[in-house]
Amino acid sequence: MKPRLPIVIAGLLLSAALQAAPAGAAELRIGLSGEVTSLDPHFLAAQPNLTVARHVFESLTDVDAQTRLIPGLAERWRAIDPLTWEFSLRRGVRFHDGSPLTAEDVAFSLARPLSIKGSPGGFAAFVRAVATTTVVDAHTIRVRTRYPYGALPEDLNSILIVSKKHAENAGPEDFDSGRALVGTGPYRFVRYQRGDRLELSRNELWWGKAAPWERVTLRVIPADPARTAALLAGELDVIEHVPSADINNINKNNRLRVVQTTSWRTILLHLDQYRAQPPGVTDGAGKPLAANPFMDLRVRRALSKAIHREAIAAKVMEGLALPAANVVSPGVFGHNPALQAEAHDPEGARKLLAEAGYPNGFRITLAGPNNRYINDEQVLQALAQMFARIGIQARVEAMPMSAFLGRVRKEETAVSLLGWGSFAADLAVRSLVAAPNADKGYGAWNWGRYANPKVDALMEQSLASVDRTRREALAREANTLAMQDLAFIPVHHQVVSWAMRANLGYAARTDEFTFAHHFAPR
Amino acid sequence: MLAYVLRRLLWSAASLWLMSLLVFAGVHAVGDPVALLISPQADQAEIARATALLGLDQPLWRQYLLFFRGALSGDLGLSFVASVPAIDLILERLPATLELALAAMLIAAGLGIPLGLYAGWRPRSFGARAVMVLSTLGFALPTFWVGLVLILVFAVQLGVLPSSGRGTTVDVAGIGWSLFTADGLRHLLLPALTLALFKLGLLIRLTRAGAREALAQDYIRLARAKGLAEAAVLRNHVLPNILIPVLTVAALEFGSLIAFAIVTETVFAWPGMGKLLIDSIGLLDRPVIVAYLLVTITLFIVINLIADLLHALLDPRVRLQAGR
Numbered sequence: 132m133k134p135r136l137p138i139v140i141a142g143l144l145l146s147a148a149l150q151a152a153p154a155g156a157a158e159l160r161i162g163l164s165g166e167v168t169s170l171d172p173h174f175l176a177a178q179p180n181l182t183v184a185r186h187v188f189e190s191l192t193d194v195d196a197q198t199r200l201i202p203g204l205a206e207r208w209r210a211i212d213p214l215t216w217e218f219s220l221r222r223g224v225r226f227h228d229g230s231p232l233t234a235e236d237v238a239f240s241l242a243r244p245l246s247i248k249g250s251p252g253g254f255a256a257f258v259r260a261v262a263t264t265t266v267v268d269a270h271t272i273r274v275r276t277r278y279p280y281g282a283l284p285e286d287l288n289s290i291l292i293v294s295k296k297h298a299e300n301a302g303p304e305d306f307d308s309g310r311a312l313v314g315t316g317p318y319r320f321v322r323y324q325r326g327d328r329l330e331l332s333r334n335e336l337w338w339g340k341a342a343p344w345e346r347v348t349l350r351v352i353p354a355d356p357a358r359t360a361a362l363l364a365g366e367l368d369v370i371e372h373v374p375s376a377d378i379n380n381i382n383k384n385n386r387l388r389v390v391q392t393t394s395w396r397t398i399l400l401h402l403d404q405y406r407a408q409p410p411g412v413t414d415g416a417g418k419p420l421a422a423n424p425f426m427d428l429r430v431r432r433a434l435s436k437a438i439h440r441e442a443i444a445a446k447v448m449e450g451l452a453l454p455a456a457n458v459v460s461p462g463v464f465g466h467n468p469a470l471q472a473e474a475h476d477p478e479g480a481r482k483l484l485a486e487a488g489y490p491n492g493f494r495i496t497l498a499g500p501n502n503r504y505i506n507d508e509q510v511l512q513a514l515a516q517m518f519a520r521i522g523i524q525a526r527v528e529a530m531p532m533s534a535f536l537g538r539v540r541k542e543e544t545a546v547s548l549l550g551w552g553s554f555a556a557d558l559a560v561r562s563l564v565a566a567p568n569a570d571k572g573y574g575a576w577n578w579g580r581y582a583n584p585k586v587d588a589l590m591e592q593s594l595a596s597v598d599r600t601r602r603e604a605l606a607r608e609a610n611t612l613a614m615q616d617l618a619f620i621p622v623h624h625q626v627v628s629w630a631m632r633a634n635l636g637y638a639a640r641t642d643e644f645t646f647a648h649h650f651a652p653r
Numbered sequence: 654m655l656a657y658v659l660r661r662l663l664w665s666a667a668s669l670w671l672m673s674l675l676v677f678a679g680v681h682a683v684g685d686p687v688a689l690l691i692s693p694q695a696d697q698a699e700i701a702r703a704t705a706l707l708g709l710d711q712p713l714w715r716q717y718l719l720f721f722r723g724a725l726s727g728d729l730g731l732s733f734v735a736s737v738p739a740i741d742l743i744l745e746r747l748p749a750t751l752e753l754a755l756a757a758m759l760i761a762a763g764l765g766i767p768l769g770l771y772a773g774w775r776p777r778s779f780g781a782r783a784v785m786v787l788s789t790l791g792f793a794l795p796t797f798w799v800g801l802v803l804i805l806v807f808a809v810q811l812g813v814l815p816s817s818g819r820g821t822t823v824d825v826a827g828i829g830w831s832l833f834t835a836d837g838l839r840h841l842l843l844p845a846l847t848l849a850l851f852k853l854g855l856l857i858r859l860t861r862a863g864a865r866e867a868l869a870q871d872y873i874r875l876a877r878a879k880g881l882a883e884a885a886v887l888r889n890h891v892l893p894n895i896l897i898p899v900l901t902v903a904a905l906e907f908g909s910l911i912a913f914a915i916v917t918e919t920v921f922a923w924p925g926m927g928k929l930l931i932d933s934i935g936l937l938d939r940p941v942i943v944a945y946l947l948v949t950i951t952l953f954i955v956i957n958l959i960a961d962l963l964h965a966l967l968d969p970r971v972r973l974q975a976g977r
Contacts, residue, residue: 166932166935166936168732168734168735169734169735169736169737171736174736175690175734176691176692176694176695177690177734247736248736250703250706250736251686251687251690251691251703251706251707251733251734253690253691253692253694253695253699253703254692255695255698255699255702256692256694256696256698256699257694259698259699289694303735303736303737304737307737324819324924325735325742325745325746325924326746326924326928326929326932327818327819327922327924328818350922351922352817352818352922353919353922353932354919354920354922356801356804356920357804357816357817357919357920357921357922358922360801360804360805360808360809360816361808361816361818361922363809363816364804364809364812364815364816365812366808366815366816366817366818502935531935532935533683533684533686533689533934533935533936533937534683534684535684536684536685536689537683537684537685537688538684540684540685540688551693552693553693558694562694562696567697569696569697569698569701572696572697572698572699573696575695575696575697575700576693
């Protein structure tokens with residue numbers, strides 16, 4: 132009798148498949164897309180570092196999946212007067228070593244980010260408004276601000292609370308080795324292999340609802356194909372930032388599923404509105420223009436009308452975008468649902484250009500990154516083609532983010548693509564739209580130097596309001612005015628995707644964070 | 654001989670210095686790490702503070718001078734993003750890259766030399782043609798693509814090997830190696846194979862050409878005439894004569910394997926030096942980029958020196974000369 136070769140092979144494959152079957156529900160293995168540079172939660176305010184840190188540490192205020200503030204280590208907080216905030220700590224919270232969380236730890240943690248040697252940080256902006264902190268009792272802390280400041284609860288979400296006992300004299304190596312990695316969070320440190328993985332185990336002392344995973348492995352796999360392959364091979368249960376090209380295939384695979392939501396990241400175009408001769412902007416023959424065209428609202432409007440946002444969202448972004456008309460994404464504090472994305476209208480755009488004195492258009496250079504946002508270079512190319520249809524010849528300069536930001540810092544770009552995420556519209560307006568003012572910290576990312584005293588005044592009033600209802604109304608107004616005046620041109624809000632085993636569920640987060648404790652079997 | 658080695662070392666120091674200068678200026682020209690690292694919510698004061706903390710507010714020549722002074726005393730600076738000495742970050746990753754390069758070289762030499770010998774011995778046979786096709790493919794296929802195909806076939810479709818990462822390590826002489834565990838070897842196989850393919854093609858061609866040349870020589874005819882078996886002819890007369898150039902090239906190519914490993918490490922998420930370099934370039938972490946290149950060049954120099962010395966030892970006709 133002939134041996135049944137196909138059956139033998141099938142058997143081998145089956146046994147191999149069983150061998151590679153996912154581990155039991157007790158463990159969750161996640162593929163992260165960004166390199167973690169330090170485990171010290173106050174060293175560098177970069178998303179990959181904070182993703183890892185937020186498994187171990189928590190902050191006073193937390194945000195839910197829609198970026199709305201919810202209680203964290205502080206059970207509640209209130210403004211006693213316009214300058215003083217009182218935070219009441221949750222009772223019975225303990226660090227991983229069993230010691231109780233006290234207001235002393237909080238005061239220490241709020242002061243620590245500014246004291247770390249050699250830290251490129253980024254945290255100072257979050258405690259900029261803080262004048263003093265006063266420990267009232269073990270569970271109450273008062274924060275006095277330099278000026279009335281309503282966004283303090285949002286800002287303090289970015290400062291993680293460490294144990295004073297363990298962090299006081301700890302250096303970076305103490306965090307990387309786990310000795311100082313003692314927090315209150317749902318997971319505790321087990322093992323760290325830099326550039327490869329962090330292993331965590333469930334914190335049985337956690338105050339919250341116990342996480343379903345006893346063990347969690349966070350693996351760092353920045354290369355998109357490698358991350359997808361590890362999920363397909365069953366070595367990972369979840370991956371974040373699914374490459375757009377793989378989403379269809381994963382959706383067709385009945386062992387896997389994709390979970391998506393609108394990200395807080397708004398993709399926008401900054402237009403130079405301060406120089407008489409912006410770099411790269413010339414007439415059709417390459418000669419300088421008499422004036423900066425972007426200072427004319429009609430030209431900004433024409434550019435906005437030239438953009439076919441639905442086509443970009445559907446084709447270039449393969450569905451991973453939502454046409455934008457706001458400074459912030461839908462659902463974010465201060466978003467105005469009444470604003471509608473500018474309709475595609477090349478005819479109207481050409482008319483506006485003619486009215487503004489550019490019947491034959493002009494030339495621009497369109498600069499942006501090619502490795503930062505979803506399909507960023509393709510978006511730039513599509514925008515250039517759309518601008519060409521109204522007579523504006525755009526040359527695309529796409530480069531790695533590191534090189535692009537260098538060009539921006541040297542003020543060598545006039546039309547620049549940027550992606551931005553914020554917890555609130557007034558915060559976004561402060562960074563992106565307010566007239567640059569180093570003393571006040573306004574407009575640090577307002578590359579076009581758009582300046583409108585009305586918008587700035589609304590933003591200031593909004594941030595000074597400790598009453599949240601009043602503040603949101605003002606923030607919405609600042610946002611609306613900035614967008615009606617096209618301080619920058621909003622293009623789209625990105626959609627963020629996670630891919631996971633079909634039997635898992637995730638409350639997809641607008642702020643793009645991936646947290647093991649928010650995954651649950653379903 | 655001693656004079657030769659000394660002279661080589663002097664030139665090496667000069668090239669290290671030149672390289673550090675070029676890289677320093679190059680990274681500076683690319684852009685500003687602070688703009689890249691800083692949190693989006695940061696204001697101007699915070700950007701200025703971070704710039705000053707990293708010493709980037711100084712003119713470039715002073716930054717270089719500070720670096721150079723530190724480098725002379727063996728301090729290559731702290732990583733901008735990890736606050737750990739850059740050299741520690743690299744040495745921490747060195748074993749992973751070394752074992753990957755070593756495994757790839759073993760595969761390339763272990764397969765390449767016998768296959769090349771066979772192809773040179775029976776050049777017109779079907780097997781020899783198949784070997785030459787393999788060698789051409791090794792040259793022609795991009796590493797990135799080969800790696801992905803191997804992952805798709807062996808990890809995704811068949812599920813027999815892991816797709817990425819490094820396996821369990823055991824400490825030997827205080828350093829973690831994955832060469833000595835079964836899980837480690839399973840993780841090592843695909844990346845090592847990917848990395849080996851190009852060198853495999855090279856070694857096949859070298860060995861084949863050497864063997865064909867040697868087989869046409871009179872002493873081989875004499876050996877056959879006196880009735881030696883073909884296996885003995887190949888083993889005792891052909892192989893020793895062609896091995897010298899092959900081994901020299903293999904040793905020289907070991908350095909480029911370490912450099913080539915960058916792509917392979919990225920595809921397989923292998924936590925080696927190459928992946929560190931790519932990540933550091935993405936973040937403009939200058940101390941790590943400079944330190945990586947200095948370490949790699951040092952490795953190259955040492956390997957080349959060893960290869961030259963070995964060559965002189967193996968081949969009595971070669972004399973190392975200090976002059977000229």
